[in-house]
Amino acid sequence: MTDSTATDEPFKLAVPEADLNLLRQKLHLVRFPDELDGAGWDYGAPLDDVKKLVAHWKDTFDWRKAEAKINELPMFTRDIEVEGFGTLNVHYVHQKSEVKNAIPLLFVHGWPGHFLEVRKILPLLTAKSPDHPSFHVVAPSLPGFGFSSAINKPGFKGPQYAELLNKLMVSLGYNEYVYQGGDWGHLLGLHAVTHYGHKHIKAWHSNMPLTGAPPSPLKNPLIFLSMFLLPFRKTDVRNLKAAQMFNKQGSAYNMLQSTKPQTLAYGLTDSPIGLLAWIYEKLVAWSDNYPWTDDEVIEWVSIYWFSKAGPGAAGRIYYEMNSGGTGTAFTGCVRQTVPLGISYFQGEMVHLPRSWSYMLGKIVFEGEHEKGGHFAAHEVPDALAGDLHKMYGKGGPAYGVVPGRDGYTT
Numbered sequence: 001m002t003d004s005t006a007t008d009e010p011f012k013l014a015v016p017e018a019d020l021n022l023l024r025q026k027l028h029l030v031r032f033p034d035e036l037d038g039a040g041w042d043y044g045a046p047l048d049d050v051k052k053l054v055a056h057w058k059d060t061f062d063w064r065k066a067e068a069k070i071n072e073l074p075m076f077t078r079d080i081e082v083e084g085f086g087t088l089n090v091h092y093v094h095q096k097s098e099v100k101n102a103i104p105l106l107f108v109h110g111w112p113g114h115f116l117e118v119r120k121i122l123p124l125l126t127a128k129s130p131d132h133p134s135f136h137v138v139a140p141s142l143p144g145f146g147f148s149s150a151i152n153k154p155g156f157k158g159p160q161y162a163e164l165l166n167k168l169m170v171s172l173g174y175n176e177y178v179y180q181g182g183d184w185g186h187l188l189g190l191h192a193v194t195h196y197g198h199k200h201i202k203a204w205h206s207n208m209p210l211t212g213a214p215p216s217p218l219k220n221p222l223i224f225l226s227m228f229l230l231p232f233r234k235t236d237v238r239n240l241k242a243a244q245m246f247n248k249q250g251s252a253y254n255m256l257q258s259t260k261p262q263t264l265a266y267g268l269t270d271s272p273i274g275l276l277a278w279i280y281e282k283l284v285a286w287s288d289n290y291p292w293t294d295d296e297v298i299e300w301v302s303i304y305w306f307s308k309a310g311p312g313a314a315g316r317i318y319y320e321m322n323s324g325g326t327g328t329a330f331t332g333c334v335r336q337t338v339p340l341g342i343s344y345f346q347g348e349m350v351h352l353p354r355s356w357s358y359m360l361g362k363i364v365f366e367g368e369h370e371k372g373g374h375f376a377a378h379e380v381p382d383a384l385a386g387d388l389h390k391m392y393g394k395g396g397p398a399y400g401v402v403p404g405r406d407g408y409t410t
Contacts, residue, residue: 008077008078008094008172011077013070013071014067020063023305026273027057027058028058030054030273034047045277045284050273052294053297056295061294063302073093073095073122074094074095074096075092076092077092078092078168080164080167080171085151085152088143088149088151090143090148090149090168091148092138093122093139095122095126095136096136097126097128097135097136097407098126098128099409100410101404101406101407102126102405103407104136104138104169104172104405105138105179106140106168106174106177106178107139108139108165108179108189109183109184110181110183110185111257111315112283114141114145114300114303115140116300116378118139119378121377124382128409132393133389133393133394133407134407135392138168138174140165142314143164143309144307144309144317145307146303150316157321158187158190158194158329161191161192162195162196165188165192166192166201170200175200176402176405177201177202178203178392178402180204180205181207182206182207182374185206186208186210187210191332197337197338203392203401204340205342205391206341207343209352211330213330215356220358220359226353239353243352250285254318258322258324259319261315265312265315268304269310275305276298280297283297285349287373288345288346290379335361337361339362340362341363341387341397342363343376343383343384343387344368345369345374346371346372347372348373349373349374354366364398365390365391367390369383393407
């Protein structure tokens, strides 16, 4: 198999009027559930919030206006062949910098995100400046998300995602590049670096440094020994307790999508209200008091509603990567010496002890931020872009990792 594919095709979003009419009909026929007095957020998305958002979606939100704004992004599609799974049509944003030797950067989203997570950070990364490096940015829609094709048979796991993402970059002429991701973008980054590190991926950055398991006395003796100091580290103790609480009270979505995504897909595909509540709860709970506007929420959810594969397809990544709940998404990942940068955001929903991050790879950069949550590129784009500028800029630990490309004007 070759690493490159046919040429890219310019993409413009144009939702058929019939699809908009069907959405309007469904919004008018909504049937809301009841709610316990004083329930707040304890039971999930509050009824008053959802009613307000539904009214906005039905009566005020202008999809055509949002669509026109989205179409200002340089979007394309390209056929990528993945061994054993045929050809997938991949949608992506590809914004080139004016700087010819800009650093190619692959930006990978997660769930319940999508390609629009890159929109705010895009001009910051591609900006021409004598003070920081510039990037050529590629931000794909993962298969089953946004306007990429869905996978049509079981077994598409980490190695296949890594193959698809690497082939996309190579087909665009970026044989060597750097990588950034959070959520699934982090996990897929582990797989991508395992399979394509050093040869293609010269460095990578994560804003959600999850590890597959606690440190082992055999594999990670020094990090394991540091655990005995945890009782004396108040921040680590607090973060571990919060992570345990999240696992008990906030991870039901993970279990459901990892085991029975098809059953959930019926509700998400047929009911825009069900889809709205499913995603809205995470947008609020996982961000750091970010002031979501009604337009932002509805546009975000609309990308799922109008997605090429339908609203239920995206959740299948949980099933495949976790082997239907019998495995872990980290299976097959091997610690690499590819330079790794990490940004820690205070509002991220899970914080593991900092020392555990060193099990992921060769950490060369760490940035810490008091503001920002799970959707860092959307919530605090300046902070995330600033860390990438520091990591790859002159004097930074990953300066010049892509031969012939430092991102500075010449």
